[in-house]
Amino acid sequence: MTPELLTLFHVLTGTLCVAAGGMAFLAPKGKSIHRAAGSLFLVSMLATALSGAVIGLLEPDRLLITAFAGLLAAYLVLTGWRTARWRTHRPGAFEWTALAAILVGLAGLATLAVMALQTETGRLLGxxxxxxxxxAMMTAxxxxADLTLLVRGTVSPRHRIARHLWRMGLAYFIAVGSFFTGPGARIFPEALRESGWLSLPEGLTALLILGFLARTLFKRSRRHPGAAS
Known part of the structure; x- marks a missing residue:
């Protein structure tokens, strides 16, 4: 696949991801439309995350950060999906593998951040x-949270819902940001990009996710004291 086709694939799957993710969050939880939209979000998010990671590796001089963003997004949706499918509410080898992979990504981001701070401009690779x-903070x-879960060895049903929600939500936030204010913003007219209006979906997405999470944690705090991981 040529770089141009890979970029087109990344943009198209990213667009589908944003649409499917929005539908999954707004649809009644547990209903067939929520499950269908969630499955479509999972597949499209993985496709756009992995293609973005490849693009970052192919153009490290200006897009290396997208490789780490792709790794983080893929990690979030996979662990969020896995959490929703737990039957025993106990983590296993999958969670240990995911933790190892994301720690590698965290080490890479921390290294790049330190290197950027040491430059005269405070910038590195664009x-x-x-x-x-x-x-790096999102990755950490x-x-x-994974390390806490693995140490505990189990999670309550309500904690499981919160874990699924915030991981899918953060992945969706990354997708929305990439589409409206990141590389995907190139599809919008320059006047719209410079107006500041494209930042609005990002803020609304954050509020939506925080609202759902707060409601879940509030109900949980009354019946099952403890923090979600």
Whole structure:
């Protein structure tokens, strides 16, 4: 596949991912439309994340960060999907493997952030140190939550829902950001890009996810004290 076709594939699957993810979040939970949209979101998110990672590896001088963003997004949707399919509410070899993979990504992001901070401009390979640090913080959040879960060895049904929700939600937030204010924004007219309106979907997505998560945690805190991992 040529770089042009790979980029087109990445944009198309990213568009599908944003649409399917929005439908999955807004649809009644547990209904067939939610499950169908969720499955479509999973497949399209993996496709756009992995293609984005490949693009980043092919053009490391200006897009290396997308390789790490792709790894993080794939990790989030896979562990979120896995959580929803648990039958015993106990983690296993899959979670240990996912933790090892994301720790490698975290080490890479931390290294790039330090290298960027040591430059005169505070930038490295086209991105600021803050960009690497933000992605590293998201990655660390997932790693710490996984490690906590693996140490505990089990999770309550309500904690399982919260874990599924925040992981899928964060992956969707990354997809929306990439589409509206990241590389995907190139499909919009320049006037619209410079207006600031394309930042609105990102903020609304964050509020939507936080609202669902807060409601879940509030109900859970009354019946099952503890933090979700």
């Amino acid at each position: 991105f600021a140190a803050e960009d690497y640090l933000l992605l 959040m997932g790693a710490v």
